[in-house]
Amino acid sequence: MPFGDLLTELKGLPMLARYSLTLYRRRNGTVASARCFESCATVVEDKLCREVSKQFFEENMEVFFEEGTPSVCRYGGGFFGFLIPFTLSGADFCLVGDGVREETIDLWQLASLARSGDDAFSLLPYVESLCTASYEEVEEVAEQVRRRIELYRLPARHHERAVVAPPRATVGDEALQAVSQALEKLDRVTTVTACVAICCDTIVTAFQVARIAIALPDSDRKSFTATGVWGLPDELGTLSAESLQLFVAPDKVKKTVLWDGRMRAALPELRATVCTVFPLKAQGELLGFLALFDTDIQPNDALIISMLCGAMAGKLSTIDKDAARSKENALSERLMSLTDTLLQIDSKDLLYESILKIASELIDATQGSIMLIDKDGVGMQIVFTLGMTLNIARCLQLKVGKGIAGMVAKTGQPLLVNDVEKDSRVAMTNRLRFKSKSLICIPLKLKNKVIGVLNLSDKKNLRPFTHSDLMLLTSFANLASLMIERTEVLEESVRFEQLSVTDPLTGLYNRRFLKSRLEEELNRSARQGLNLTVIFIDLDFFKSYNDLCGHLAGDEALKLTADIIKESLREMDIVARYGGEEFCAVLPGTSKAEAMIVAERIRAEIENKRFPGESDIPLRRLTASLGIASFPEDGRTFNDLVHASDVALYEAKARGRNRIVAARTSSQPGEVLHEAPAPRAATQSNLAKTLDFNAYLEASLQSKG
Missing domain, CATH: 3.30.450.40 (GAF domain)
Structure with a gap:
């Protein structure tokens, strides 16, 4: 084969697409010495890499050839190259591949390559544009190229490549040993790529197969992707489950048959003369097939290859199930994490x-x-x-x-x-x-x-x-x-x-909730030595208003009153509908004098509010009477405080309504007198006194001073 044709065919391999290739041949009549090899053919992708590679490899080419194995070297500013020594038709050759670099760039070494002295930065953009690779990747490419070159050294093939490889008469010991070793390696692999690589490398080496393709199912299991593994393009096309049957039909399995029109139509990217197909089956499930092209596989060889394919299918099935379990576990962990996230949300x-x-x-x-x-x-x-x-x-x-x-x-x-x-x-x-x-x-x-x-x-x-x-x-x-x-x-x-503790009409707390909250606040006030004041608010002549204006107007008046009370209080204060038209406000940490200011604000707001239809009631407006009692001077329990403020409220009603009355404290400190309230019509009471708001506030402030 002409040297240029050899390089052109090698360059056509996808794995060598980014490499520059140069073929060296030992000069005729020379003995082993330095520079006894000369370039006889080249396919250059990158001139700089070729020049650096030339300086590195040509000086020691005889040494590389004597080693007899592929060599991968790092040189220059981080460039990679490989050299493969071989003998073909009685002549010695060295194939050099270069044109890739490692991830990091060695600026120190790059400086020596720069055209302008030590200015390495002039080359930096150019070098950064080169393809990168790891040492292991270059080593794998070199090994595959070595195997490819071995095919040219087979008998009857070093002068002219035949379309179909010559048949092998029997299964040799070397082939059996290679398959046995492959089966041992399959037990240890955990990826589909490694599994396929072991089997195909074994088939190429042991049975001298020219080209191999594999078809494996996609994630949805409804189609199969065909991939070139050896001597074929990487992407060959996609097969449906129906078209897959063309390749695994009984009359084609494990037999060398012609690459017919239907098969060619299913995979138009694949050019071949003959093929031998081996189904990949595990536990009754068809996982795809392995196909060998342009090689006449004998029955005994087919039997061994079939056994290897069966082991590969079993391993592929195991890897797939392990991956599915791993995916399920990962999904479960992710869902658990998402559960924790969603559990934090209450809206x-x-x-x-x-x-x-x-x-x-x-x-x-x-x-x-x-x-x-x-x-x-x-x-x-x-x-x-x-x-x-x-x-x-x-x-x-x-x-x-x-x-x-x-x-x-x-x-x-x-x-x-x-x-x-x-x-x-x-x-x-x-x-x-x-x-x-x-x-x-x-x-x-x-x-x-x-x-x-x-x-x-x-x-x-x-x-x-x-x-x-x-x-x-x-x-x-x-x-x-x-x-x-x-x-x-x-x-x-x-x-x-919320419904169990609130009044459905006004949205305020109900009487039951008021009792529990007021008792909690009384305990806290006692522990911390704080004041607490209770205000009872009752709408005046509300029954008349309700009768004259109707229940709907009455309900609206109660809601408006509730809004006025809430807006007059602090966030920490508690307000409840005690019953009917009566409301109760609890002011923690508030003295009686301070509560009087709040009570007056509530009274005035209600008096100034225009309620619908209020002109029809006796006073022609809706007003409120308020009673006030404080902890600890007017009572220390819920019942005592409610009783004291209720008595004060009745007194306000008796004194003419639309006013505030505060419970009267006993002459002895800390003691509060509680007696049955006087009738609403009474004009005198020894339990409460009607207070002029400004006079009471002034007297309270003076007594504090």
Whole structure:
């Protein structure tokens, strides 16, 4: 074979695409000495690398040749190169490959290569543009090239390569030993790449096969990718499950047959004359096939290769199952982590936002929504969106059974669509706001009940969603459904708890809650030596107002009064509807004098408020009377304080209403007198006194001073 043809064919191998190749031959009649090899052919990709490689290898080429094995060297500013010595047709050769560098650049060594003295930076951009490789990668390329060259040294093939390799009569001991060693190595590998490499290297070495291809299933198990392993392009095409049967038909398995038209149509990128196909089966499952091309495989050889392929299939099945288990474990760990994240959220809106964000990140989606089915099971509401305006989305009228999401809500089955315009299940024109035509809809289920739908579309790379995306999202949707239910249950329980302690009309605390909270505050005030004041507020002539204006107006008046009281108090104060038109406010850490200011603010606000229809009641306006009692001077228990403030309230009513009365403290410090209240019509009481607000405030402040 001409030297140029040899280099051209080697250069055509994908693994050598980025390398410069130079073939050296020993000069005729020279003896072993320095510079006894001369360049006879070259294919240069990079002139600088070739020049550096030339200076390094040519000085010691005889030494490399005497070693007799491929050598991988690092030289210059971090360049890599390999040299393969071989003898062909009685002549000695050295093949040099260069043109790649390691990741890091050695500036010190690079300086010596610069055209302008020590200015290494003049070469830096140029060197950075070179392809990078590791020592191991260059070593692997050199070994594969060595094996390729070995094929040219086979009998009857060193002058002219035949289309089909000559048949081998019997299985030699070397072949059996190579296969036996390969079986031992298979037990230790853990990756598909290593498994395929061991088997194919063994077949090439032991049976002198020219070209090999393998077909393995894709992630969805619905198609098979054909890959060139030896002497063929890396990417050969994709086979469907049906077209795979062309290669594993009984009349073609383990037999050398012609590469027919149907097989050529299935893999148009593959050029061949004959082929021998070995199915890859494990536990009854077809995992693909291994095909040998342009080599006449004899029956005995086919038997041994078949055994090796069977072991490879078993290992591939084990690796696949291990990977599936590892993936499940990783998914479980990830879901557990996501569970912890979602458990920290107690708001429905925040939960919907987090669920949609996590789901979109899991499959790289850029648009989506969460829809929940109404309680009537007919309509659906969009509760959160990604990539669209939520307020507009919430206005959409959606029904179970209508549209893509409605169909998923009705059937409870997930839907993966690669093209909405071509998929017969949806067959609709793609909307403008969607950049791609692929989408995923996942039902949100609790047990067997569908509660909503999770929709995602527009993958970041605009490619269709995959079956793996669907499986991952389905697993997460189960978790999301549980979190939605949990949050709704929590909010429902909070609502019921709130109802149990609040008045449904005004939203204020009820009498039962007031008792427990006031007792807690009394205990705290006693421990810390603090004041505490209770204010009772009662609307004047409310019965007449309610009778004359109606219950609806009465309810509105109570709500307005509740708002006035709440706005007059601090955040820490407690206000409750004690019963009917009577309210109670508890002011922790507040003296009687300070509480009088608050009470007057409440009284004045109610007096100035215009209530609907109040002109029809006796005083032509709705007012309030207030009674005040403080801890510890007017009482130390809930009952004592309520009684004292209630007596003061009755006194305010008796004194003409629309006023404030404070409970009277006994002459002895710390003692409070409590007697039955006088009738509302009474004008005198020894338990409480009517106070002019300004006079009482002034006297209280003076007594403090």
